[in-house]
Amino acid sequence: MRFETLRWKLPVTSPTGYGADLVRVPGTASVLSTLPNGKLYQCDAFAGDVRIGKAVSGDLRAVVFDDDSGHHDGAWALATFGLCRISLASLSRTSANLRKGLGTYQGRMVALSGDVLGISGFFGRSMKLVSRVDGAVLKTVRMGAPALVHRLPDGRQRCWSLHHAVVTDLDVSTGRCADRYSVAHGMGAALVGDEVVALCGVREDDPRATNVWDVRPAQLVAFDAYTLQPLRQAAISADAVEVLGADSAGRIVVARRHGVTVHRPDTLAVEGAYEHHAPLGDALLLGEHDSVVLRGPVTAGDGLTVVRWS
Template sequence: MRRALPRSSRSGYGSAMVRVPNSSTVISTLPGGKLYVCEPLTRDLQAGMRLAGDLRDVVFDDNETDGATRAWALATFGLCRIDVGSLTRIGENIRRGIGKYQGRMVALSDGVLGISAYHGRSMVLVSRCDGTVIKRLRMGAPELVYPLGDGRHRCWSLYHAVATDLDLRSQRCVARHRLPYGKGPVLVGDRVVALCGEREDTPFPNVWNIDATHVIAFDADTLTPVWRAEAPEQSIEVLGRDASGRIVIAARRTVSVLSPVTLEVEGTYDHHAELGGALLIPEDNLVVVRDRVHLADSYSVVRWQ
């Protein structure tokens, strides 16, 4: 299925798609920062107010009485509070100490957010109460963060080939573990599944590409590789595991599912253009696919048995 999006400008940096907890609703922004929510299995779509740039990530207030209605939203040019029900910004845009062009945000506790750039070398601890900066930590900007217990979190930065253990109580990095170069990790049960390969240098200083050749599952606690398989060509990220246990991978123009038994590609969807983003809704065996920003007039819904 293909669904039309409201007309908008063709300028922007590209927006993330985020699933609203305990639902099939997807929240994102049109080029330029206008919020919208859509239901992938229906034609329902609602547009709202603008953020300060394109959406990068959302952390929902699961502990509030209104459930997942209110949230912190990270955009290209700052951090703000939003109401998902009305699709409005309900707080000022916060940039001081955070800056522009941050890429990822994670809830480290009920009181602390972690914000980082896509390939940076630090993570900022930010108060979930008022958005003020608590501390900046020197570490590879994490693509994946999960708790280990005893106040520690493991932060995966495959771009920098390292996993850093953060002790949130002392706000210190207490251990660093070497990893292969890679990208697109996701936590699947007690394993981290990621794309790994060779680092390719570029003409730009401190910037490189990762040629993903394999999909590797690591034990989330010991970091020991559990299984290894060839990655689909031009793979970008692991989206997760579907309802049948198959690993779903997004590539430059395709979405592939790997058999949980043989680890070989079981099926592939070929998109009509390069992917500008993909989001898995695992219980429905469904992926929402969007084109790159200059073609952002629709999104596609991909399903399989």
């Protein structure tokens, strides 16, 4: 497998910050994120054109766009210190920053329905149901904070919290957890067709803190998204971080701390590996383009690297 790279510089105004997530703008090859000062930016992955906007409240964590086409201007944006509406055209905040009932340091946000968002911490034990109309908190559901959510045929949302080794089926209309299932400890899951592919491994408790742990990945596992049965598995590098999804040929793409591996869909064996020049801060898959967008840690100031394979 052959890899090619493009590199784009970003204006880095501060060497501090935890680093923001990269978010793809629907229907485009552009990524949206924030600089260390909280300013929104949008970059075309293949042309390198960068637009800088206004600041939101902290590092960008997640965005739910008003539709999936990329033609609507508005979106909900979750940052370190709150939730707000943003405009893609102006790259600016268009509403007040909302914190009431949400707190700070929330890490994930998903669209649960046309009316409801789900917001949770990275490894929390609850999820907030939030109105897509005004951002008001509707209810707090006690469950493992999900890293992946997908819709079931009966309309419920299946929430994968592999950090807590549990999958929860949520009835959004009532705000109730309908069913819970025990699964292996894991991390970094992605939905690929009718399968959920994840990094599974061993729970390692932190001796310095009670009821705090990490998961050390050992296997790349493909689960049936509906029966939860493991279908295939293969050994994975210990520095694997997350499954990004599948490329145009259905190959599974995994981000590691120092690069990216591409795996055969049938056996999950490694077909190709790219080694990056620095530790990764974040990675985003452009599957139909057989490409990933990589960003180094904020302290490195390396900007974005686009890796393409053939």
